[in-house]
Amino acid sequence: MDIQKIIGSYREVLEDVSLEANRLEKQYEEYMVCRKGCSDCCTDISLLPLEWYALRERVRASKEPFIQERQPGSCALLKDRICSFYPSRPLICRTHGLPLLYLAEEYDKQGDQVESEEPDWQISWCDLNFTTVSEETMEEIFDPEDVLNMEEWNTRLKTLNLDFLETREGAPFREKRRIPLQEIFKEFS
Known part of the structure; x- marks a missing residue:
């Protein structure tokens, strides 16, 4: 698969998860307290090589000069507590604050x-966003x-990441499992 098809498929995954996230935001709106400008979950993160590469390409293509206004421990993309590259944000950022289903390992x-005979699924949620939800009421x-x-979304992402690593553009990242997001900005410093 060529890089443009992989990037296109990656963007489709982001669009799909955003549609689902928007639906869930409407469904749980009465319980959710986070709004635009809430950046408590926007911390230093690391990304799969495909995510990092796609975001770096968006930053490079940006017409506006990017100046980091970074607080220690916060995301490198934040400017005045708002994401500077919101439309291009990675998968994890699109799921922050929502109820998430994980296969417990x-x-x-x-x-x-350890492999278990029966899968153990767990729902997690952000206590900062769902302040009235508890283990008893969830x-x-x-x-x-x-x-x-998240098993579904992460599987799609991992598959695309493996395809990316087989490309010429992905070759330099083959030995990296994850890359700190802030490394994107080293070339702009």
Whole structure:
């Protein structure tokens, strides 16, 4: 697969997750307290090589000069507590604050993943966003069909990332599992 098709497929994944996130934001609006300008979840993150590459290309193509106004521990993309590259933000940023479904993984004392006979699914949510939700009330509020299934989204992303690593553009990243987001801006410093 060529790089343009991979980037196009990656953008489709971002669009798809954004549509689902928007639907969930409307559904859970009465419970959600975070709004534009809330950047408490916008911290230093690392990205898969595909995500990092796609975002770096957007930053490079930007007509506006980018000057970091970074607070220690905060995301390198924030400017006045708002994302400077919001339309191009990575998958994790599109899911912040929403109820998320994860397949719980168990590990033994050596740190090796233990396979379980029955999958153990868990719903997580942001306590800063859903301030009235607790372990006791979450089943009343979150319908398991109306959460973001992160296994599904992460699998799609990982598959595209593997395809990206096989390209000429992805070759320099083959030895990297994740790349700190702030490394994008080293060339602009």
